[in-house]
Amino acid sequence: MPTTEPERVPDPGAAGFPVVDPATGEAFDEAPDQQPDELDTVIDRAQRAWSGWRADPAARTTALCAAADAVEAAGEDLARSLTREQGKPLAESYAEVARTAARLRYFADLAPRNRPIDDGRPVRSEVRWRSLGPVAAIVPWNFPLQLAAAKFAPALAAGNTVVLKPSPFTPLATRMLGSVLAAVLPEDVLTVVTGREPLGARLVSHPGIRHVTFTGSVPTGRAVARAAAASLARVTLELGGNDAAVLLDDVDVERIADRLFWAAFRNCGQVCMAVKRLYVPARLYADVVEALAQRAKTVAVGPGLDPATELGPVNNAPQLARVEELTRQALADGARPAAGGHRLDGPGYFFAPTVLADVPPESPVVTGEQFGPVLPVLPYRRLDEAVEAANGTGFGLGGSVWGTDLDRAEAVAERLDCGTAWVNHHAELSLAQPFAGVKDSGVGVAGGPWGLYGNLQPFVVHRPQEA
Secondary structure, rough: OOOOOOOOOOOOOOOOOEEEEEOOOOEEEEEEEOHHHHHHHHHHHHHHHHHHHHHHHHHHHHHHHHHHHHHHHHHHHHHHHHHHHHHHOOOHHHHHHHHHHHHHHHOOOOOOOEEOOEEEEEEEEEEEEEEEEEEEEEOOOOHHHHHHHHHHHHHOOOOOOEEOOOOOOHHHHHHHHHEEEEEEEEOHHHHHHHHOOOOOHHHOOOOOOOEEEEOOHHHHHHHHHHHHHHHOEEEEEEEEOOEEEEEOOOHHHHHHHHHHHHHHHHHHHOOOOEEEEEEHHHHHHHHHHHHHHHHHHHHOEEOOOOOOEEOOOOOOHHHHHHHHHHHHHHHHOOOOOEEHHHHHHOOOOOOOOOEEOOOOOOOHHHOOOOOOOOEEEEEOOOOHHHHHHHHHOOOOOOEEEEEHHHHHHHHHHOOOOEEEEEEEEOOOOOOOOOOOOOOHHHHHHHHHHHHHOOOOEEEEEEEEEEO
């Protein structure tokens, strides 16, 4: 089992880049700064490994199950490395490692099904499935391991090879994961590359890549699609979210307050499908704001390695600056901080859990994606008004409706223009379900059998019927 390397200060003269602990704001390690011209060799080796990997489905199943076991065995080291560079509480890092292993095990058991075609002609036709080739997986910094597995597990199960690039903000746990998996997977089937731009741009535009799967912002997603188009590579894009939660007038505020709070603030609000806007009936508005504010004021904020911590720091300085600016602008527009509204004193990238009341609906903290521990709460007088507002952005990842009458809540959820709608909970996904956004929130489908088939190409065989 790999062990976490001892802490060391980056050497400015080394061919690496610093990795910062968001709990301190200081660099504590470094990662290799691989250059774009190195990708030719990496992708050529992935192409060569593909021929053997795709040829033996039974061996793939065995290898992926062994990979899941290896991840679980290395769980403690992976979790501590993840918390150190990402900032989330250690318990959440353990959960992320467990989810990574679970994805490997889930996709190890999936296999594409051939499908006969009966169209009345005197031929026997069958749809079979072939892998694509080397896949580029680009992963963000909020869930580095879990989102990496969401990309490489179905790609590997389908018979592809993968070149995985984590965010420069969180490269270390992914590199460790790559080492863990290298011990049980054939050589060059999964390769982790780390580096700053233009490494990612070169990877997604490389002519040897046949599928690009990316999670990140809408502007970067558009750039990825343009770059991949040069080689006509397939793209799967899971982009930004600005999920709305709509509370109905029969909701039990105290009963849902904890679930609602964590649906917005888990991982310091750095979740693509977190609740990022909350629409509340006018008569319940004060009660909801107060209930959420009380929780924001009492939640334990601190370094993720502290067992008492419930909410860690924002991951990086640029994102902290964005959260600060969106909050400052909202307050300047007339919003009231029912809780928080400011950066916390001391080292690290800590921002007070913030509940904003009286927010103008046109404020950027409402119309954009804050991706941090800030929740705007908006009142409504007519339900149609709330649904229209919930659907009134360019995003369409997820949404939720909360109420006592489940049939009524589900009927309202049906009206949300998004890829996934929840009733009385939010951002809970099964490994077996599809995950996709609409509008600016994405292209393609991940998760479940859909994620497997997204990494396959249909291949049709025709032959005459037997005489």
